[in-house]
Amino acid sequence: MSHSFFQEAPSANGRKVIYQFGLLHIGFWSFVSIISFFSLTLWYGPYDWFHILHICLQALIGIGFTLILYWVFMGIWNKPFAQRASMGLLMVLLVAFVWTIVRIELFMWVTEAGNKWSEFGGWHFASVFIFLCWSGLFHGMRYNDLLKTEHRIMLEAEAETREEQIKRMRAQSIARDAQIKMLRYQLNPHFLCNTLNAINSLIEVSESEKAQSMTVQLSRFLRHSLDNNPDTKITLENEVNALNLYLKIEKTRFGDRLSLDFNIEQEAKLATVPSLLLQPIIENSMKHAIAQNESGGIISLYARVKNNRLIMQLSDTGSGIKVANSKMASSKGRGVGLRNTNERLKALYEDDFSIDIEILPSGGLKTTIELPCEDMSSEINTPNQSRPSHQQKR
């Protein structure tokens, strides 16, 4: 058991403890000495150096006794109250008794005043109150300290929770930002206006069935974008279905210029991906490859599961403009969209994912995303419960 005032943080408050410790003992005994000088020595006269010397000596010895008391009080601090009170009182009486004997002996020796043992009762009475007073002071200071420490700990805890709250709010706002960005992506006015223009055209030339199906595709695609929270995970199959809604619209717009090459293994279809993960990448390919190339191009998506990892490979055939030139310009512009994807994946998978971008010799862009292979059940259950179903599938 430590005897410092601050058991909680001794190192930080070491100097303060020593200071308080010293103040308690020296301050108290200086006070007692001064009172006894003015109220006893001056009152009863003769005030010579011997009496003052006696006051100083008895104070010094008193410090020794209060040090013992201090040590005892700290020792019994954690005991039940009744035990503490009785032991404390007993100690005070004992110490007062011994101190009285010592100071009477000292008084007789220093002042050569003759036998004072007859006044023992009066001396002892004062001693008891001096030590009781010291004990009161000790406990007052000690409780005050504990209160302060408690208050500080409380404040610290409060600050910590506040900081945590701020952190949580910041994380939430990042997630919401991502969601808004995604929505903005989906509701790209350029895409929307061009699609409506195409529908307009179909109506103009009385191809009402095509116009209808395009309207339905557009509304389905918009609903998918609006309904799906980017935080949720969906199966790759669902993600690809949504992609197809979008690509069907683009296919109506661009005609022969857009070709698709999708190859998704059965096992990969059941793996989950963050909703709307592939959409921006495909849209990027539409914007930078298909729409830029006079003869159009191919958008490919291959997905497979290997070593319990879901590997998705998206590529396009580039803009067809001089490779050396487009390499710089297009990869720069296309990197921005992928940074968002990277941020999203980081939030969901920490470091358990990889995303690679490669510029193909044709000027096209190949994006490879690798995620841990999770199925729908691992979203709902704990990972332990989902494992058997994994193995079942193999």
Add this chain to the structure above:
Amino acid sequence: MQKLRTLIVDDEPLALKLLRAKLGKLDTIDIVGECKNGREAIAATLDLAPDIIFLDIQMPGLNGFDVVKRLQSDILPLIVFTTAYEQYALDAFDVHAVDYILKPIDDERIARAVERALERIEGVEGHDNKPRILGAIDSINQREKMGEVASQIVADMSVSNQIVDKKVVIKDRDEITILKQSDIEWVDAAGDYVCLHAEGQTHIKRSTLKELLSELDPNVFKRVHRSTIVNLNFIDKVIPHTKGECFLLLGEFEKIKVSRNYKDAIKEFLLGE
């Protein structure tokens, strides 16, 4: 009433279809050609000499802006952009009075664009279409912020440049291009802008033709049209055309029209002087 010879350009087949259907209803419009990219549009403009082009901006290869930049200002028809473009570009169009139709296209906007085109063609002002569009393109580029530092560098360079070598300094978006005069194939002017065509690219410089002419070597650069200058070293072929006009072929792709008034300069060159 004279019909407007019209070229329509859009990379999306459905958009082209819509434009054809809408314009076909107007008896002031005579559609002479349809193109599905910028390259075709330039060739068709040179061949067909339309009065007006309805031009999509977002197209593969050369976009709508590139088409305007590459066409000689002397033969540039009226341009109406059809676009689903971002708002800031539309602001630039408004400021520089460039005609545009927003997608999805509606009859009202088409009628207004055609009406304006007719007014312009019948008016005395003639074809000063290019400087307005260049002004709009310039302010769109300015949005993509040109650092003040860069402007300063350009200013400094323009001064020192004249002493050192025969080069032309161009600030384009956020970079500064320094063109060797010997690389410049041809130049056309439009108001306060000149377009320098070099190595398959078009650079826009804010300068008048007069200012630029004072920098260029008069032995190499000759006027072939009111606002067009050609670097004689790049002429590969001369193709005669009607009414004493002719075309110059620069390299494989660039085709320049020579007006009757400036034919003599080319003649001199052909005769070995």
